[in-house]
Amino acid sequence: MRLNSSIKISRALMSAAVKDGWISGSLESVPKETAEAVVIGAGVVGVAVARELAAKGGREVLVVESAPTFGTGSSSRNSEVIHAGIYYPPNSLKARLCVRGRHLLYDYCRAHGIPHKQIGKLIVATRPSEVPKLSELMSRGVENGVEGLRMMDGEEAMRVEPQLYCTKALLSPVSGIIDSHSLMLSLLGEAESHGAIFSYNTSVIGGRYEGGRLQLYVCESESLRNWDRASPLKPDLILSPRIVVNSAGLGALPLAKRIHGLDDGIVPTPYFARGCYFTLSNVRSPPFQHLIYPLPEDGGLGVHVTLDLNGQVKFGPDVEWIDGVDEVSNWLNLFDYSVGGDGANRFYPEIRKYYPDLRDGSLEAGYAGIRPKLCGKQQIPSDFVVQGEKLHGVRGLVNLFGIESPGLTASMAIAEHVVPQLSHHFN
Template sequence: MMKLKKLVRDSIRNLAETPSIIVWKNFSSAGVPKEMADCVVIGAGVVGIAVARELSLNFGRNVLVIESASSFGTGTSSRNSQVIHGGIYYPAKSLKAYFCVRGRRLLYEYCKKHAIPHKQIGKLIVASRHEEVPKLNYLMNLGNENGVEGLRMMEGSEAMALEPELQCVRALWSPTSGIIDSHSLMLSQTGEAESQGTTFCYNNTVVGAHLEGQQIHLHISETESLRNWDCKSQRYPDVVLLPKLVVNAAGLSSAALARCFSGLNRGVIPQSYYSRGCYFSLSNTTVPPFRHLIYPIPEDGTLGVHVTLDLDGQVKFGPDIEWLNDIDDISSIQNKFDYTVHADRAKEFYPKIRKYYPSLKDGSLQPGYAGIRPRVSGPGNGFVDFIIQNKTVRIVEN
C-alpha cells in the first residue's frame, strides 16, 4: 500500500487545482488515508489501457490506472478470438456498426504504425444449406449499409477452391476481417501511456465509492487482502482516492462495481448478464485445415462456433455460449469467474463444426480456453446498442 500511495503522489504532480476534501467521518475515524488524483481509470484491459493512453497522450491528463490483477490484460482481453471484425453484423445506423467499421480502419493503421503483429486474412461466412442463403444475402446488404468494404458473394465452388476442407453452398467473402496479437496491442498502448506519465497500479481493487458534495471518493483495497474476506463483515479500504475524473473500465464487473458507488443513481446502471464461451483446439493435425476465418450463419444472437486462427496459423473452434446465472455483484468484483472448459462440451461442437468441415475426425477436439462476455441484455432479448448517458440523465442521486 505504501507503493500505491507513492504512485498516487507521483501521478498528481501537475494538478492545477485541488478539490476540497470533505472528511467522511467513518473513514477518518478509521484512519483511512486519502490521496488526491486527476484521472483514475479502473481496469487495465484493452479498453482501460486505450482510455488511459488517450487521456494522457491527447488530453495531457495525469492518469492513474488501478488494476486488481498483477498485470494488464489478464481478463476478457486475453480470452477472446483476437479477430479484427469487419463490421457486418450490427444493425445499420447503430453506434456499434459505426464504431466497429471506424475502429477496424484505425486499428489496422495503428498496427502498421506500431508494428503490432496482425494479418488481414479475410473471412468467409458460409451457408451450408440452400435454406441459409437468404440470411447470407441479408448479411451482405447489412454489411454494405454499414460501409464494410469489398464484400463479395461467392458460389460454393469458389469458396471450396479457396478452402479445400470447407463444405458450403455459398459464402460471403469479407476481405477486411483479420487477426491480431492483442497482447502486443495492449503492451504497445501501455508503453505509450506510461511514456506520457500514466501510472499503472497493479494488485489493487476498487471496491466501492461514495460522494461528498460533487467529489467522488474511490475506495481501494489490496487485492490480496480481499481474498479471504467473507464479503459480509465491514472492512475499511486501504486508501481512498479523490479524483477529478473516474473511468470505470472494469469489464465484467463494471456494472457490479457501479452498484457499489453510493450516491450514483441506480436507474442508470445496466443490469449484468454473463455468457461464457469455450474454445476447442485441434489435436493430431500438423497442417491447419483452414487459412481464413470461417464463420457459420449466426444463430441465437451469437456468431456461431467458428474457425479462428492465431498468427502462427493454429486453428481453434469456438466460442459456444452458456449463460451464467449464479454470479452476484461481490463475486464479480472479486473476479470469481470459472473459466474451466469441460471436455464433454466437445460433443456439442462436433455437429456444429461438421456442417462446414465434414471431415473433422472424432476425438480431434481438445479443450482450449474460455472467455466470459459482460452483457447488458439477457438470453433472447435481442440487440442492445452502446448506451451514451450525457448531462440530460440524472447520474447522481439527490
C-alpha cells in the same frame, strides 16, 4: 499522483457510507489521495483510454487494476479477431466504433510492428433456408461502410476453401487476426511514456458522489480476496479524482451499483455468457486459410474457425449463460475458466455443418472466456453503452458497459470517443 492529507471528506458522507453496511467503521482515518484522471480496469479498452487521456489530455492518469497485470480478463480470452463491422445495427455504437476501430487498429499495427494478418473471413450458409439471413448481413455490412464485401456461391467458396461445405458464403476481405497481448503491451508502453501510472492488485470496491465530488473506495485485491463477505469491509484508500472512466469490463456494472449517488435506474442488469474454445490437433496443416463463421446464434457469433498467427486452428466460442455471479467474483475475475474435454461433444455436430471432414478425437480443450452482456438469453442483442455525466449527472464519470465483441477491434475508437467527453474537465 500526489497524496493530499488535507482533503476533507464531509461527516455526512462518512456516516452515510457506514450506514450502507458493507463498509466498516468511520472513514475519517482512511488515507485520502487526489488524482486528475483515474481509469478503472487495464483491459485493452482501459489501456487504450489511458493512452488517449495521457497523450491528448495532457494530464496525470492513474490506471487501477485488480489483477497482477494488464489484460487478464476478456481481453486475453477471446478469438483475437479484427472484425469488419458487419453484424451490428446501422448507426449503432458497435457498428460505428468497430469500423472506425478497425482502421485505427490496422494503421497502428503497421506503424508499431504489432503482429497481425488480414486473412479475410467467410460467413457461410450451410442450407438454403439460411441464405436470406446471409443476404441481410451483406446489406447491413454495406450500410455500415464495410469495404469489399462479396457474395459467393457454394461452388466458388468451396474452391477457395476445399475443406469447407456451404450453400453460399459472404466474403469479408478486411477481417483479420491480431496478437492482442502485443497490442496491449504497446498501448500500455505509450501510456506510460506520457506519464500514466498503472497500479495492479488494486480494487475499486465502490464510492460516493456528493456535493459535485466523486470519491472512490479502494483496497488491495488481497484484502478483498481474503474478505469473509459477512463482516463489513473497510477501504485502504479514498481516492478523489477529477475524472473517472469505469472500464472494469466484467466488473463495470457491479461497480456502478456501488457508487452511491449514481441513480441505480440507469445501470443496466448484467448478464454473463461463458464461451469455450477447442483447438484442432492431429492435422499436418490448417484446413482453412480464412476465418470461417456460421450465421450468428443467440448470445454470440456461432462456433467459428479462428487461426492464430502461428497457424493453429481453434473453434469457438459456444454460449453458456451464467447466473448468480457475486460482486467479488466480478471485481477479482474469479470465474470458472476450466474447459472440460467432454465439452467437445457439443462442438463436433456444430463444426461438421461447415467442416464435414472433422475427425473424431481431433478437438483438444483450449481455453474459456466470459462475455459481459447487457442482454440475456433470447433477448435482442444490445449495443455498447457509454454513459457520461449528461445522462447520469455524476460530474467527471464515464461508464463503459457491455464492452464485449467487437471490443478488441473497437478499443482505440472507444478511447477516441470517450476522451472528448471529458475534455472540459481539463480546462
